Amino acid sequence: MRRMTARPANTHQARLLQLLRDSGPNSRAQLGDQVDLSRSKLAVEVDRLLETGLVVADGLAASRGGRRSHNVRLNPELRFLGVDIGATSVDVAVTNAELEILGHINQPMDVREGPVAVFEQVLSMAAKLRASGLAEGFDGAGIGVPGPVRFPEGVPVAPPIMPGWDGFPVREALSQELGCPVMVDNDVNLMALGEQHAGVARTVHDFLVVKIGTGIGCGIVVGGEVYRGTTGSAGDIGHIQAVPDGRPCACGNRGCLEAHFSGAALARDATEAAQQGRSAELAGRLEANGGLSAADVAAAAAAGDATALDLIREGGRSTGQVIAGLVSFFNPGLVVIGGGVTGLGHNLLAAIRTQVYRQSLPLATGNLPIVLGELGPTAGVIGGARLISDHLFSPA
Amino acid sequence: MRRMTARPANTHQARLLQLLRDSGPNSRAQLGDQVDLSRSKLAVEVDRLLETGLVVADGLAASRGGRRSHNVRLNPELRFLGVDIGATSVDVAVTNAELEILGHINQPMDVREGPVAVFEQVLSMAAKLRASGLAEGFDGAGIGVPGPVRFPEGVPVAPPIMPGWDGFPVREALSQELGCPVMVDNDVNLMALGEQHAGVARTVHDFLVVKIGTGIGCGIVVGGEVYRGTTGSAGDIGHIQAVPDGRPCACGNRGCLEAHFSGAALARDATEAAQQGRSAELAGRLEANGGLSAADVAAAAAAGDATALDLIREGGRSTGQVIAGLVSFFNPGLVVIGGGVTGLGHNLLAAIRTQVYRQSLPLATGNLPIVLGELGPTAGVIGGARLISDHLFSPA
DNA sequence: GAACTTTCTCCACTGAGTGGACAAAGACGT
DNA sequence: ACGTCTTTGTCCACTCAGTGGAGAAAGTTC
Structure with missing residues (x-):
């Protein structure tokens, strides 16, 4: 076709x-x-x-x-490709023009291997979806990458966790390979678009999406439109100071939110606790898996482990501390919490809520829902499809 | 006419x-x-x-x-009225349709006396301007008040420092009295409009204006438009935590920015320092004036007083700390510092800059000017005129 | 089968906006 | 003084988007 x-x-x-x-x-x-x-x-x-x-x-x-x-x-034969490149895995999905997911693949991956290797993988995943009969080709693709993007050109700029991607012409390269229009954006912005289109944020115009995965980022939607900032780095809240003179961070400062709470930080803290004998539960899991992840902490907390619960609560407190400031500043109508650590679920949410409601003024929090994202791992790919469809469904 | x-x-x-x-x-x-x-x-x-x-x-x-x-x-006979109601003084100015100030009056006042008393004063100031031949009447007025406003209706909501104004129909009442269309907004938003129209922010689309007066507030401009938030309280940064477990604040929390640095806090700290004998310069001024204000601290610092300088630096550090977070989050193209304490000048600016440049990521601060406002005390009234003219110069 | 609803098409009309021709008014060189 | 060139402003015929009403098509309900 x-x-x-x-x-x-x-x-x-x-x-x-x-x-x-x-x-x-x-x-x-x-x-x-x-x-x-x-x-x-x-x-x-x-x-x-x-x-x-x-x-x-x-x-x-x-x-x-x-x-x-x-x-x-x-036209039911239209096909969009949504790609969500994370720090440690990729999601690729095919949707129809109504942005319903027809097929979805997730694979582990390491962004640090650089754009060439990652694109090879993404293209083979797309080919697999095509081969399974879901699409004969693509009419457009929306890609999310875990770092700031100069949006009009679709080029990552100075991305901290994916240094090899700086300046790589993602949009152009992929458009060439796929033979269709491509849009590139920050992964958190895609998540915001996804939740706005098909998730919890369907009726709100001004809201924040906080994505807690390997790192921490925030999507900002103003008047129904994603706000990207002057240089495309808006929402980069991982390095806001959450704890004065706190833990040293890779960025050179101390006490950054990301150094205290994120998938990576949580795994590190849990391992430390296990090694210091503060939690038998975590130690057992460390033994069994040869390492710990946020999911292990979630499981331990679910099993009633006090130390794991403490780690989550403490992380939620730090996150809530930062979000409280953003809420005062931005006065959103909704805050969505998402990303890999949503597995931590309501323990995390409760800790964040407590902190935000305590620290922000009543006028800003009076009617402010703080909720978990509805779409889970599909938010990014739906957002990608939404991004390119917004582009294609606007006058040339 | x-x-x-x-x-x-x-x-x-x-x-x-x-x-x-x-x-x-x-x-x-x-x-x-x-x-x-x-x-x-x-x-x-x-x-x-x-x-x-x-x-x-x-x-x-x-x-x-x-x-x-x-x-x-x-039409050179068109007249707009700009009114900037502060915590302790009012500015009223008349402009022509090109928003040039034709006459400007400032008078001390106390917002806490309530809307009725304040409006009486504002109306008499407007009458004085009219009597001096600058205007035969007004075609529109823009009013700024020091608190959150439900913008579409022009009604203050839950304003912390002016409790008597909660729900008072400012727009309607003034429109009746003046016999012309009126728009009401937060004073900081007006300042942002002023600097955007005739000040330092003429060419930027996304920027922040931090106003440090009796309290601290922030104006947010997104894509050239003032952003007011879901309930009109966006930019209310005075109660973001700047110092964990810091000074108690009127809002009930501890360590709020406003409790550590603002016109009021600075006066309090200076008085304390004078009484404790930490600064002869400040003690002398306290003796002479029977009280201290931000202006006294500025003068003392200019005279080389180390304690006054320290107070300013420490305040700038706290403010910079909070602004750094906002810069990471919002990625503005410009940050404007204004309000009563701009008298503290470059000492304050330097302290803020140091802190922001140290704490935010290079991508967000790389090309970020942090400057003092250009318009000083006229920013608010020009912003008021701009607000109403934007309204009148748009299709009915 | 009559009366009523909903959906869709057809068509004459309005009015915004365009672009080209041309007039008005001045500068400048010879 | 006069022709040529430039800039500004007006006039006018023409295009095309968009409207609203008449009426046809296709149902339902009693």
């Missing part, structure tokens, strides 16, 4: 495509209710979209007491 | 009015260069604006090698 290359010709068409993406098949009448255009004009634009092939007829809907409506929907 | 009531009929007219406001008298040709409309259409819209009286002819400009242009400008 030849891939779609058409783009909406005007804002009306863009709006219609986005409506069809977000609410599935619709009749002309239903579209008209949401789009503030005369029925005549709307019919014209829908017909033009049908001509481009982006939209196809979808049969007759059931009657609601009158003439049955002719539904239209986004 | 009957006040102007016309509003632009469409976005083109709004755009033209804003252009004329920001760059003064212009010929049709010059306007055409900036507005992406055909000369014909532009002429039509300009003619309509002339009919409304918002815009008037302004004679012929000098020739530039061809036919001389007929300039047009905003």
Whole structure:
């Protein structure tokens, strides 16, 4: 199949495509209710979209007491690729134009091996999905990388945990390989887009997404749009000071949030506790697995281990301390906690909540939900698909 | 003179009015260069604006090698009122439609006396300006108050330092009294608008304005627009924890930034130092004035007093500590320091800069200017005029 | 089968916006 | 003084997006 290359010709068409993406098949009448255009004009634009092939007829809907409506929907053969590159693993997924996941693969990986090796892996994962019959090709791809990105060009800039990627033309390279438009963004921003599109943040306009994985980052959404900052490093909260004169951090300072709580820090602290004999539970797991991860701490806490619980509580306190400041400053309508450590679940959430509600002013926290992300590991790939569809479903 | 009531009929007219406001008298040709409309259409819209009286002819400009242009400008009789209500004083100013200050009065005042008393004072100040022949009436007014505001309604919400104002319909009441449209906002947001319009932030799209006066607040500008948060309390950074287990704060917590550094805190610390005999300079001033203010500390520091200098440096360090976190999070293109304590000048600025540059990541601070505001005490009133003109110069 | 609903199409009309021709007004060289 | 060039502004015919009403098509309900 030849891939779609058409783009909406005007804002009306863009709006219609986005409506069809977000609410599935619709009749002309239903579209008209949401789009503030005369029925005549709307019919014209829908017909033009049908001509481009982006939209196809979808049969007759059931009657609601009158003439049955002719539904239209986004072309079901459109395929987007969502790629979420983490520090230690990659997620690749295929979606249709309505951003439903048709297939999803996760593989371990190390970003530090550099862009060439990682892309080889990503491309082979994409090929596998294609080979399984889910897609004959891709109409667009959205990629998330664990570091700051100069968004318009799709190029990582000075990424701390992936030094080899600095300045690598991710967007251009992947667009070449995949033969379709590509957008690149920070992984946390993709997660925010994902939760906004299909998760807990569907109705909020200003919110924060705190992703606690190997590192810690924050996605910022202002007025429904991801805010990326002047140099693309907005949300880089891992190196905000959480503990004065605290632990030394790789960045050269002391007491950075990331040095005190993150997947990596938690594993380190748990190992330390096990070795010092402060927890039999953790020591057993260390013995068994030859190492400890955040998941081990979660399991130990679930098994009632006090030390593990303490580690989580202490981490939640540090995180909550920083988030409290951000809440005072940003006054969001929602805070979403996500990332690898969401396995720590409600113990973590409770610790964060306590700290934030205690430290921020009532006006900012009065009606502020602090919740776990809904999408788990799929938030990033859905966000990727959303990112590229936002791009393709806007006037050229 | 009957006040102007016309509003632009469409976005083109709004755009033209804003252009004329920001760059003064212009010929049709010059306007055409900036507005992406055909000369014909532009002429039509300009003619309509002339009919409304918002815009008037302004004679012929000098020739530039061809036919001389007929300039047009905003009606020079338009008058805006800018009001900046602080904790301890009020600024009221009259501007023309180009937001040039024609007259400016500052008077001491205490917000805690409540809205009724304060408005009486504001109205009498406005009357004084009118009586001096600067205005026959006002076409709009922009008011800043030192606390959070529910912006669409123009009503203060839960303002900590002005409890009597909670829920008072400032916008409606003043609109009634002045007989013109009124917009109300947080004083720090007005300052941000002022610096954006006529100060240091003219070319930046994403920036922060930190106002250090009796309290501490922060104005946030995203994509050229003031960001106010979900409940209007965005930028309320005075109660972010700057010093763990630090000084007790009126809000009930400990170590809040405002408890450690602000006009009030500085005066308190200076008085303490004077009484403990740590500074002869400050003790002398305490004796002479019967009390100490931030200005006294500034003067003492300028006279070489080490204790005063230490107080400023320590305050700058706390402030810088908090700002560093905000810079990491928000990645602004500029940070402006303003408010009453700008009298502390470069000693304060240096301390803040040191702390921010040390604590934030290079990518966020690499090209980040941290500067003092340019407009001083006029920032707020210019911002007020800007606020209402933005409102009036947009389609009804 | 009549009356009512809902969906969709057709068509004449409005009005925003364009671009080119041309007029007005000045600068400059000869 | 006069023609040429440049810049500014006006006029006008034309295009095209968008509207709203009439009415056809296709159902449901009683």
